[in-house]
Every structure is written in C-alpha cells, then in structure tokens.
Amino acid sequence: MSVGSEASPPAGSRSVxxxxxxxxxxxxxxxxxxxLRGVxxxxREGRMVSIVGPSGCGKSTLLYLLGLLDRVDGGEIxxxxxxMGAAGDYQRTQLRNEHIGFVFQFHFLLAEFTAAENLMLPMRKLARWGEEEMHExxxxxxxxxxxxxxxERRANQLSGGEQQRVAVARALANEPSVVFADEPTGNLDVKNSSMVFDLLNRLCHERGQAALLVTHNQNLAGRCDEVLTMQDGLFVG
Amino acid sequence: MARKSTNFLIALRFLLSRKRAMLMSLAGIVFGVTFFIVTQAQTSGFEQFFIRTMLGVNGALRVEDRIQQTMRSMEAERGTGFAISMDDSVEYIEGVEHPDELESAVARFREVVSVAQVLRGSAEIKGNFREMFCKPYGINLEQFLGVSDLDEQILYGDLDRFRNNPQGLLVGIKLAQRLQLEVGDPVLLEAAGSNERFRVSGIYETGIEQVDKERVFLHMPAARTLLKKPFGVSYLQVNLLDHERAPEVAERIERVVMHGSMSWQEREKTWLQVFRALRVSSAITVSSIILISGLGMFNTLVMIVMEKTKEIAILRSMGYQQRDVRRIFLWQGFTVLSLGVVLGCILAAGATYAISRLPIRIRGIFSTDSFVVHWSWTHYVAAALIATVIVMVASYFPARRAARLEPGDIIRGTSG
Structure with missing residues (x-):
C-alpha cells in the first residue's frame, strides 16, 4: 500500500x-x-514490490539509492x-556484495567468462564458499x-533471454536479502519477459528475499505483491 | 587468497580480450629489455676487458716519485725573529731511491698482494739492420709475474728462455713486426752512450698498441747496466686483493710512505670516462624503447578501461571494491611486464651469447678477435627495474581511472 510519499509496510514479514x-x-x-522529495x-522479506511511473519520475534513481549505488542528499537508508545513507564507499560496496543483488535492463554479463563463472564472480568476492562449492x-x-x-558456455554464446536469466541467477548467487531489478525485461520480447519475471518472482518468494522491481510494464507490475506509483519524486495513491 | 586470484583471473580475461594490442606492448617490453641487456653486456664487456688488460700490464697501482714537503717561513715582524712556518707545496723527486725499503713498507699493507720493482728508461733498439726507439723495462721476472699477466701475454718463445738468459729480452709484437724480429734473434740496445747485446727470448702481445710497439723487458741487472742506473728504480708496480679499492689504498700508501701513488682508476681516467659515457648513453637510448612500449601499454589499458566500463560497473555493483578494480588493471600491467621481462631476459642471454661468438678484430687499447661481453646479473636487474617502473607507472593511471568510475552513473547511462 502506498500513500503520498510514504509506502506503508504490510504486517507479518520482517523488514529487510x-x-x-x-x-x-x-x-x-x-x-x-x-x-526525489522525501520518499x-x-x-520486507519474501515480498516483491514494483514501482511504476512515467519516465523521469525518479523510480530508477530511488532504486540506485536503495541499492547503495548512489548517495542520498537527504534521508536515511x-x-x-x-x-547506510552516509556510509563510505568501502562499507557500501561490502554490503552490496553480502546483501544486494541487481538485475538491470541489460544483462551486463562478462563476455570473457562462462555462465557459471559469471555467477561465481560475486561468490568469489564474498569468499564464503570453496571453489568446488561455488561451482556447484x-x-x-x-x-x-x-x-x-x-x-560452461561463454556469455556471448547465449541468447538475450538466456543472458538475462543468467543475470537473475547471478543476482541471487550470494543469497542476498534484497534483489533490485531495473527494467529487467525492458530488452526482451513478451515471452522472455514473462519467463524472466516469473523466475524472479518465484525465486524471491521461495527464498524469502525482498525484491524491488522498477518497470514500465503495468502487466508485470500488477503481478507483484505490491505496486507503488511514483510521480514527480513522490509516491502517489 | 580467493580475492587475489579472482582479480588476477579477471585481469587475464580482460587482457586476452585485446590480444593484438597487448602483444604489441609485450613485444616492446621484450625487445626493450633484450636490447638494454645486450648493449650493457657489450659496453661493460669491453670496459671490463680493457680494465683486465690494463691491470695485467700496469698493475692496480704504482708507487713512484718521492714527495718532498717544502716549507716557507714568513717573518711576523721585522727584527723580532718570530716567524710563521707554513706548508707551501709538495715537490716530487723522480723515482724511488730506496726500492727495497719502500717495497717492504708497501708490502705490509693488508690489501697488497704483491709488489714488483721496475726500472724504466729509453733506448734505441737495432736488429735486422733496422733501428727503432724503445723503452727498456728492467724487472725481476718472478716479482713482475705477481703484478702482471706477462706469462699469459707471451705469443712466441717462452718465459723459461728469458728466465735462463741474463741477456734475454722480451719484445712487444708491434716492435717485433717492425724490426722483423723472431725468437732467438740478436738485438743491440743503445742507451746512455753505451751498447748492450741481447737475444729475443719471447714476443708478447698486450693489445695496448703503445705498449706493444715500445716496451721491451730486460732482467733488472742488465737494465741497470744498460741505463747506467746502479741504484734505485723508476716505480713499484703493485697488485691488490681488490682492485676496486685502489684509490683508497693509493691514498693511504702515499700518506704513509711519502711517495706519489696512483691508482689504475686515476691513471686510466679518460678511457674509463669514455666507457662510462658509452654505457650510460646506450642505456638511455635503449630505455626509450621500453618507454615507448610503456606508452603502448598505457594506451591499451586506457582502451580497455573505456571498453569495459560496463563490466567495471557491474563488478562494483556486485561488491568489488575500488581497490579490486585498481588491482585488476595493475595485474594486467604486471602480467605483461612479467612476461616481457622473463622473455626479454631469456632472449638477451641468447643474443649476448651469440654476439660473444661474432668475430671482430680489435687492437689498440686491448686485443680481441671476437666481441667481448660481460655477463652480469646487474644488467638483468637494471633492465627489469626500468621496465617495472615504466610499465607500472603506465598502468597505474588507467587503473586509478577505472577504480574511480561510479557504477551508478555508468549503469544509469546505459539504461534506456
């Protein structure tokens, strides 16, 4: 539910x-x-929230701020x-590695690595598992x-839909608390869009991860647990 | 551990994505390192060979003219008889008047290995109906062998023949050629108004033209008779444990025995400066090849940073720190550098060996029939250091630029 500039939390699940x-x-x-004007x-864990709104309303900006990729000018995260609002780059980067997964409009897979190796990149940085375990x-x-x-295929040997599915899997590699998806289906056809969204939705629910989806696709947004509409830097009813 | 190997792994994959450009940079480093080592091996090879030749001929240092301090007195006030004495200057009295005493004093220095007395003069040498100017050197053979490489310089004849003949004579190859002398030939030496007959016991070659065309060695008693110098010698030739320390030892000997003492470094200053200038100038010239390859490395890494901004952003978004990104690019530089240095050193060793086999006839300041090279690990270390400094500086700036990229800005910039 969202009222004015504030999206009120549903009861039951733990805040992430x-x-x-x-x-x-x-x-x-x-x-x-x-x-953003005081959003x-x-x-919360296990819930998928989508933000919709016209281009330039601030939804992607909010996602980058919450994903600790950018810094707030006011407020707290x-x-x-x-x-984390005023945390340094080192701490923010470390938290991204441990707690946050990203899926972007473009897959951003490293072309020189195989699909499995791409998934192992965040795991290697976390250094929680051994080489074999990471591969498994x-x-x-x-x-x-x-x-x-x-x-074992190189990223550039996969189709667009497959690449984005690898990107979804990579976002979940370190078992993050929250997954941010910025137009994850924006570059895919209808069939692949639906497949990627379903995947993201199912995995987040199964794993109890929070997810925030920014999209122009009203149909996909409507399939989330909660839809927030943003306009001119504020959530609107 | 995992983090280091991951950064290296990413660096390696990035590197392989621009194989051609990296191979060009690698080739530059390999050839730069190779040329550096080879030119250093050659220039210092000739320098070392010159030093060895010159030490084998003239020894590490010479103790010669006696020093006499002259004092000057200045009356402080007329009529008072009070005067101030002060050192005015030193005078050198030619030659060594008491060679045995001086020899035993010099031999007492810890660094001195052997000392030989030498009596030097001028004479006319006549043989085969020809006449030339020469410089007879009176020596005690066994003593002189301790301060020179005369035994290795004999080309024809032998030292035993000289040792066993009081009127024997050793003549330089140039002089022998000019007079058409052979071993066993009689010669006449004329000096100080008298003639003495000698027989050629051996012909030597030092490679130093000035020596080979003038110097003839005689036994000391024969030289004294010829030159009419029954006492004293011209100088003492000294051999040291460590010839590099000759200047310091010479200074101490001079102070203690009050005879002018000159190290080989001072004596051959001009030639040594020529060799040093050659070595430095070739090092600077060849370093420019490494510098150019460093610029190539810089360009390649800058291109990779530009091409890989999205990859850098995604790495940062998934938790790679700024320092990881910096290290990924420094690893790229370091990998090319390491390969370049190792291959360059191997190639340099092969090239140095091949060059040492190249025939070249040099006479004048030394004698050699092939290129002279000096094998020294310092050349390899110096080449590696220069390459390291240039390549790592060239890698640092692109690496810093990559590390400073803001992931949010890049990803936002690529989103539709």
Missing part, C-alpha cells in the same frame, strides 16, 4: 531494507532538479541494521533458471 525521507537532487545550479519505503552452487542456480546444460 528501509528508506526514510529520501531526497535526491540531480544536476547543479539552475539546472538542478529535485528528483520512504520498507522492503537502513540495511542489515545499519544506517552456480550450476544449481543455473538449473533453477533452466540453463544448467549451458553453464
């Missing part, structure tokens, strides 16, 4: 990430734009019981997205 009164300005001087949001986990995740048999 909270954004409170987030402000963001882009540009400088006379061309400065107040993109608050609570993401709480992740893993820590306030990567193949298992690829099996979940229906690509186990293509685990």
């Amino acid at each position: 990430l909270q954004g409170k009164g987030i402000h963001k300005y882009l540009g400088s001087g006379e061309r400065q734009v107040h993109v 608050s949001l609570d993401l 709480h992740l893993a019981d820590r306030e 986990r990567a193949v298992e995740l690829l099996r979940e997205v229906g690509l186990a048999e293509k685990s």
